Amino acid sequence: MKILVCVKAVPDPESLITVNDHEKWVNADPSVPLRMNRFDEFALEEALLIKQAFSPTVIDVITVGSAESEPVLVRSMGMGADHGIRIACERNGYMSPSVVAFLIAACTKGKGYDLIFTGIMAEDDLSGQVGPMIAEHLSMPHATSVVLEKTSPEKKSVYVEREMEGGQRDCLELPLPALLTIQSGINRPRYPSLSKMLRAKAQPLELIDAGRLERREPQEEVLRVGYPQKSRSRKVLQGSRQEKVARLLGILVERSFIKRA
């Protein structure tokens, strides 16, 4: 089996993310390194489980971005992927999913992948577009929100269950090659192993200059960004921990959630 996993390096969503001066894009905390999009960890783990079950299997990991994204490829190899590929392009602001999908598809065509995995979406843009778009460029069937996957190399097919609203699941069978976008919770992503990390750091990454590929302009743009509206009173409790505890207790008693003594 030959599997490609698409991963993205994203700013930690728990870190400080602020609107930039021109309200055109955001500034992420420069002291916090980019990390692997959580959903992609599930996608990679699913590929690693297939590799364990069916030998020989080769896993390539691909990302689109600047050199800042490389630690994410190294981490992927530390988890067990075989090769890391970076489509080098500078990232200033919003990166259009349609451009990313186009670039990945351009580098993937004719490489003979049986399966392509992505996370269900990226934590930064929450768009969920790259996977289905790659599949369309490569004319292969795809399924999103996959919560169960059983690959059958002999039958050259994959059985998947997709998570639908209200806990329902759509069950379908796709012929290979196919692309799946993986939902969180499908597995427990492993931690990288030390020995694999050491090997990964010594192994060269494949670099593809996006400038050498056919150019694709984004068809949508971000006009401006801001902070979300607050829908409630949003009373922030101040003071020491003991003071905050006392305030909260007072509020909950006042509203009769806790009985008055």
Add this chain to the structure above:
Amino acid sequence: MERSIVVVAEHFQGEITPITYELAAFARQLQQLLAAPVKILILGDPVREVAQDLAEKTGREVVGIQAPGLRSYTCEAYKKLLGDFLPKISPSYVCVPHTSTGWDYAPALAVRLGAACITAVEGVVRLNEGIAFTRSFFNGKITAVMTSKVQTTVLTLQPGKIRPLEPGSARPGPITIHSVESPSQLSRFIERKQRREQSSSLTEAEVIVSAGKGLRKKENVSLVSRLADLFSRSAVGGSRSACDLGWIEHRQQVGTTGVTVTPKLYVACGISGAFQHLVGMSGSGFIVAINTDPNAPIFNVADVCIVDDLTAFIPAFIEAYERRLMAS
């Protein structure tokens, strides 16, 4: 060519889903800005009856695409049928639900149509630059206004953001039915499995204390249960991440893929507040949020915000509560 707005209805075996009426309302907002007619497309087999139902409830023009054997949604069929039909009317906007069916085909359809794609749209606004759409980035910490630079744009609308169109008052819209050949498909739809009946204690609870990734480890779940024990008729819930990590049972998951809850009091402990979670709990009577990150989106829907480490705050709160009981 005349500009138009197309809504692609969502249904499951003839049962129209609520998001379709939110899409119809969204299309009306868009229509007020664009002055273009709205058509609702519905795909299926049989399609006439459900098309009629839609035309009556929305008062809109409905186009039914009857494809033999298309009983349930499949990505390939939707891509093929919409990809064949839409270029004939070359709409300015194609409005699709941001649900597990919509986000499945919309991006691929956009590629097929050479259209722009903006997913998880929350609203529409008119700016000097033209018509633009709001959506969230960075797990809801940032909102952005986006616009399209090309003639056709595929949009997916986030459920729960637009008040649905009230069915009924208008005259039924005209209906046309197109019969097409059944599209050939590589993949095979097997079935839609229903949820295994597992009752959740969340639906009955008046107070829900929910745990998120900020709990940091499974051992800390006991803190959340102890906090919940202070209230009568309470239950413990969890965010998707907490359930994925196995800290909280899946049937106790609050959010779009779990349970939607409206307790009198909701206490969010270490939950950042992804949109899928907020949709599932923002209707609660009173919301208290505890999180170390002062910019966590959960604070935007909270009545009381506590920026603190819950592993220290909750024990301190329980202790203060118990002291109070002793003193009384």
